Amino acid sequence: MRFFDKKSAATDQPHNQAEEDRPIHQALAQNIEEVKRSFPAAPDLTIFQFDTAPHGTPGALVFLDGLSDKNSLNSHILRPLMYGTQEVQKDISLPTISGCRILTTWSDVENAILQGESLLFLDGQQEVTAYDTKGWPQRGIEDPQLESSLKGGHQGFVETGMQNISLIRRYIPNLNLRISEQKIGRRGKTNVWILYLEDIAHPEVLQELETRLSKVDVDAVINTGELAEFIEDNPFSPFPQFIMTERPDSAASQLLAGRFVVIVDRSPSVIIAPATFTSFLQSVDDYSTRWLVTSFIRLLRFIALFIALLLPATYIAFISYNYEVIPIQLFLSVAESRARVPFPPLIEALMMEIMIEMMREAGIRLPAPVGQTIGIVGGIVVGQAAVQAGIVSNIMVIVVASTAIASFIFPSYDMGTAVRLLRFPMMLMASLFGIVGIVIGCMTLVGHLVALESLGTPYGSPLAPLRLVDMKDTFVRLPLWTMFRRPTSTRPIQKIRMRRERPRGDQR
Amino acid sequence: MRKILPLLLSLTLISFTTGCMDRIIIEEVSLALLVGIDLDEKNNLVLSISSPVFSEEAKVKEEVYITKAYTLRESREEVDKTFLALTTGGKTQAVLIGKRVMEHQGWFKLLEPFLRDAKNTVNARIVMVDGIAHQIITLQPKDKPRLSLYLAKLIDKDNLRNMNVKITLEDLRRDNYENGITASVTELRKDGKILVTGTALLDELGRYKLSIGPDENKLLHILQNNIKGEFSFTFRDANRPKGEIFPDDAYSFSAGSISVKTKTGYQDDKFTFDIAVDMRVALTERFFPLDILKEGDKLEREMEREFEKRFKKFIGKIQAAKIDPIGLGIHARAYQYDHYKPVQNKWGEALSKADVNVKVKTVITSMGTTK
Numbered sequence: 001m002r003f004f005d006k007k008s009a010a011t012d013q014p015h016n017q018a019e020e021d022r023p024i025h026q027a028l029a030q031n032i033e034e035v036k037r038s039f040p041a042a043p044d045l046t047i048f049q050f051d052t053a054p055h056g057t058p059g060a061l062v063f064l065d066g067l068s069d070k071n072s073l074n075s076h077i078l079r080p081l082m083y084g085t086q087e088v089q090k091d092i093s094l095p096t097i098s099g100c101r102i103l104t105t106w107s108d109v110e111n112a113i114l115q116g117e118s119l120l121f122l123d124g125q126q127e128v129t130a131y132d133t134k135g136w137p138q139r140g141i142e143d144p145q146l147e148s149s150l151k152g153g154h155q156g157f158v159e160t161g162m163q164n165i166s167l168i169r170r171y172i173p174n175l176n177l178r179i180s181e182q183k184i185g186r187r188g189k190t191n192v193w194i195l196y197l198e199d200i201a202h203p204e205v206l207q208e209l210e211t212r213l214s215k216v217d218v219d220a221v222i223n224t225g226e227l228a229e230f231i232e233d234n235p236f237s238p239f240p241q242f243i244m245t246e247r248p249d250s251a252a253s254q255l256l257a258g259r260f261v262v263i264v265d266r267s268p269s270v271i272i273a274p275a276t277f278t279s280f281l282q283s284v285d286d287y288s289t290r291w292l293v294t295s296f297i298r299l300l301r302f303i304a305l306f307i308a309l310l311l312p313a314t315y316i317a318f319i320s321y322n323y324e325v326i327p328i329q330l331f332l333s334v335a336e337s338r339a340r341v342p343f344p345p346l347i348e349a350l351m352m353e354i355m356i357e358m359m360r361e362a363g364i365r366l367p368a369p370v371g372q373t374i375g376i377v378g379g380i381v382v383g384q385a386a387v388q389a390g391i392v393s394n395i396m397v398i399v400v401a402s403t404a405i406a407s408f409i410f411p412s413y414d415m416g417t418a419v420r421l422l423r424f425p426m427m428l429m430a431s432l433f434g435i436v437g438i439v440i441g442c443m444t445l446v447g448h449l450v451a452l453e454s455l456g457t458p459y460g461s462p463l464a465p466l467r468l469v470d471m472k473d474t475f476v477r478l479p480l481w482t483m484f485r486r487p488t489s490t491r492p493i494q495k496i497r498m499r500r501e502r503p504r505g506d507q508r
Numbered sequence: 509m510r511k512i513l514p515l516l517l518s519l520t521l522i523s524f525t526t527g528c529m530d531r532i533i534i535e536e537v538s539l540a541l542l543v544g545i546d547l548d549e550k551n552n553l554v555l556s557i558s559s560p561v562f563s564e565e566a567k568v569k570e571e572v573y574i575t576k577a578y579t580l581r582e583s584r585e586e587v588d589k590t591f592l593a594l595t596t597g598g599k600t601q602a603v604l605i606g607k608r609v610m611e612h613q614g615w616f617k618l619l620e621p622f623l624r625d626a627k628n629t630v631n632a633r634i635v636m637v638d639g640i641a642h643q644i645i646t647l648q649p650k651d652k653p654r655l656s657l658y659l660a661k662l663i664d665k666d667n668l669r670n671m672n673v674k675i676t677l678e679d680l681r682r683d684n685y686e687n688g689i690t691a692s693v694t695e696l697r698k699d700g701k702i703l704v705t706g707t708a709l710l711d712e713l714g715r716y717k718l719s720i721g722p723d724e725n726k727l728l729h730i731l732q733n734n735i736k737g738e739f740s741f742t743f744r745d746a747n748r749p750k751g752e753i754f755p756d757d758a759y760s761f762s763a764g765s766i767s768v769k770t771k772t773g774y775q776d777d778k779f780t781f782d783i784a785v786d787m788r789v790a791l792t793e794r795f796f797p798l799d800i801l802k803e804g805d806k807l808e809r810e811m812e813r814e815f816e817k818r819f820k821k822f823i824g825k826i827q828a829a830k831i832d833p834i835g836l837g838i839h840a841r842a843y844q845y846d847h848y849k850p851v852q853n854k855w856g857e858a859l860s861k862a863d864v865n866v867k868v869k870t871v872i873t874s875m876g877t878t879k
Contacts, residue, residue: 236515319534324598324629328541328657331534331599332560339535339562432527 022106028058028123035062035121038110045113052092053084058123059092067116069135072097077118077131092122099132111189141167144246144268146413151288156246161191161265164248168195168261171252176200182213184227188220191265192227195251200258202491205274208456209260224267233453238422240414241454243272243279250284258492260455274457276489277449278474281305283411286477295476300409302475307406308419312353313430313438315399316345321434337393346431348392352400353427355382357420360404461489535562538571538593539600541656543580543632544641545618546606552576553618555583556642558656561592570654574642581621597621597628601660603677604641604696605634610708610716616684622677630678633663636708636716638697647702659702663694666704668737670729671722673707684714687852688837692728695719709826709833712856717829720822727822730785731834731866733768740792743814745807748796759807760793763870770836772843779844779862781836785815790874800875812868819866827864830856836864 025031032047039045044065052059059081063073077095087094103109103119104127112119116134141163144156157164165179176198184190192213196206212231221227224244232241245251246269251261254272262271281301286294318326319334326334341348359378363371383401387394403423410416422445429437452459462470467488472478481502486492544556556574573590577583587595600622609615622628637644645655652658667674672694675683683691695708706721707728720728726739740762744750748757766787773780789811791800798807826833837855840848851858 236511320531321528323532323534323537324627326534328599328601328660331539332562332654332657335534335537335560335562336564338533340564341535345533428522432525434528434531436528 024104024126024128026124026126028060028121031121032060050082052081055091057091060121061118063118064113064116067136068118068133073118073133097131101130103128103130147247149285152284153249155248157248157268159266159268161263164263165193167248168252172255184216185218185220190221193263195261197255200492200494201260202493205455224264224269224271227264228271237452238418241275243275244269245272247284257487258490274455276461277459280412280415291477291479298476304406304409308403309423309426311399311403312349312423313426316349316427317430317434317438320345334395337395340390341393348396349427352392352396356400356404532594536593538591538595540595540597541601542645543600544604544645545609546641547608555580556645557587558645572646580618600629600632601656602633602635604637604644606641607636607638607716610636613713613715616714619677631676634675634677634680635694635696638695644698644702662704670726670737670739672704672725687855688841689835690831690833692833709831711831717831724822727819728833730766730768735766739763745810755795758795761789761791763787763789770839772839774844774847779840781864783866785868787870788873789870791876804872808870808872811870815868816866823864827860830860832856832859
């Protein structure tokens with residue numbers, strides 16, 4: 001934000017305020033002219049003129065072709081208007097449609113047309129009726145690709161914000177689910193909804209979130225990720241400071257934990273805030289799998305975190321400085337295979353890591369049938385052939401492979417990429433200072449994590465500051481009935497969420 | 509811009525960082541896996557170093573260099589003159605010391621660089637070679653893995669069966685500075701092959717005193733209350749006929765859950781040590797007919813007698829040599845400090861006058877899978 005010149009942003013208002021509030025004309029022909037003038041070079045603008053039943057007042061229906069639902073437009077608006085119904089109001093037969101409002105200014109008219117509403121201009125009237133006939137091409141509700149789950153629901157958010165709200169409402173049919181709406185983007189005018197549970201979520205955090213959102217002054221917000229970048233606490237941190245999910249069930253469970261969900265219209269993922277570091281290592285499946293199994297998987301994720309972050313660095317440190325810690329048998333085999341490699345360990349590791357990252361990135365862009373080819377080519381080239389050619393040692397291949405596998409275990413894609421990125425500085429530190437370098441790197445990272453905040457809430461919680469209650473759901477997951485308190489790291493107002501006892505029936 | 513500047517500055521600084529200067533990449537290290545120390549006829553120090561070669565093109569994967577040198581550290585440069593890579597002692601598996609070196613007082617200070625230079629290991633096994641150390645180091649047995657690994661494995665494995673002591677440089681240093689115990693080291697001999705013959709016992713000044721075989725080493729370990737691993741004995745029953753060609757009187761067993769209790773006293777101007785050894789015994793071999801269920805206690809008594817005889821003989825031996833490999837001095841210092849203090853610097857002498865009684869109690873808990 002620092003790079004933008006604030007002065008010019010303040011003066012550069014797109015429209016004059018007086019211009020916006022111009023009233024509607026009385027004559028229909030004049031109004032049609034006005035509309036045509038406002039929408040030059042808009043072939044999708046349809047103006048349908050007709051005489052309304054029952055008195056034959058001339059009228060015109062104005063809408064954008066692709067943004068309206070033709071079916072309801074034809075049968076529920078045009079049919080009653082043209083052929084008449086029993087109900088007559090203000091000289092015209094009442095269309096059988098629920099969403100209906102009266103507009104009086106031109107700016108409202110323009111906005112309503114752009115949003116996909118159909119507008120009825122009537123001759124001799126200085127107001128316009130807008131009918132909600134919004135309808136545009138939509139994707140069906142599918143399992144989200146990035147966060148597929150084994151046992152959770154298989155519904156994912158879609159690109160229509162209202163649908164996403166309804167998906168969450170299905171999980172929490174509660175009056176305390178509050179939704180506050182904001183519009184972001186001068187051109188884009190994206191609807192952004194903040195969802196929260198009034199009696200759980202902390203009002204201070206809500207205020208912070210609302211303030212931040214209202215301060216976003218941009219052209220358009222195309223995607224949730226863009227919005228997150230504008231409102232996050234530390235833009236220079238490698239870590240994601242908001243959870244972004246496409247799963248309504250996980251959004252609902254976060255709401256119940258006292259967090260906020262920000263739905264951005266036209267984007268299938270939602271922001272969940274405030275986030276903590278450990279919440280990126282939790283997944284929805286954790287709560288539908290038995291707790292012992294989940295605990296094991298949780299621990300696995302933490303181990304994977306360290307492997308993904310530190311394994312290549314440890315390899316470099318061990319073979320360039322601290323070779324004394326390698327058991328002698330391994331030492332001999334590592335040294336034997338390293339002896340063929342003409343590059344220093346850092347270059348060797350960087351080459352392989354960059355190769356793997358390229359393969360991963362290439363795999364995303366390729367269609368699935370071709371993607372397999374990348375796997376095979378990469379597997380053979382990076383694997384055996386590179387070792388045989390003496391470009392890398394075979395231990396390095398194992399290191400790179402384990403690191404790659406470990407970095408894909410995270411339920412959150414954002415955290416996975418953050419860790420993948422961070423291992424490069426770690427490798428650099430290791431190649432400069434050995435194990436000491438790794439320790440320095442880890443200390444810096446821990447320091448950063450402790451200082452980091454998400455919406456003003458400590459990011460390191462429940463580890464720093466230590467919240468013992470939340471430990472039940474951090475490294476392991478204890479049975480659900482032991483977690484009768486909501487997580488304290490979100491500062492919920494209502495702390496208890498369930499009965500303290502497990503329902504045992506009649507067995508005592 | 510003000511926020512970006514420090515970032516850019518630190519990035520520039522980082523890119524010029526040189527890192528630690530002692531960086532040696534793994535394949536550029538020549539590990540002195542075996543170090544040999546000898547004295548030649550004119551009492552010159554002869555040092556030998558064996559180190560693995562990592563190059564694929566090399567036919568022989570081991571390089572050995574024997575040099576006359578003033579000290580161990582100085583020899584490193586001698587060695588670097590010919591070795592492929594930089595020699596370090598970070599992974600030394602064993603230090604082989606010739607018997608002639610061990611017979612002289614003050615040889616221990618030769619190992620000083622291992623203790624002072626933190627890059628070197630203190631976990632090297634200390635071995636006395638009954639003969640010349642570099643003759644072993646130059647061996648390249650065809651049917652065995654790399655000599656250094658083979659030796660290390662040999663010593664560790666035999667130590668599991670309590671046939672020899674396994675002592676690292678760190679242990680040796682403690683034993684050397686400790687008045688209440690005298691050091692003992694693994695003993696090797698080259699007899700065509702490499703044989704672990706047992707344990708060499710040193711005196712208070714670190715000089716070689718006497719050697720014991722595997723059987724006595726087991727007794728030593730029991731007396732030290734160092735009862736890890738397997739204790740397997742083969743005894744002969746004195747009451748049975750010897751047999752003509754094949755033994756008729758032999759039986760073997762392994763002792764488990766051994767408990768050793770040492771009581772320290774002082775009487776008549778000498779120390780008394782009453783060591784009670786309790787062990788549970790599993791028979792593993794028996795050449796004569798005996799109903800263990802009925803007459804087991806007869807065999808138990810026989811075992812106890814034999815054990816006590818052996819202990820007595822062993823203790824007599826170390827008392828005659830005026831050494832204390834068991835560490836009874838530590839017991840004496842703990843329980844009889846007033847009497848120990850005046851003799852602490854000549855503890856071997858004091859122990860040689862002491863009464864050491866070993867009482868053994870055995871219980872046969874398993875007779876094996878046949879009757």
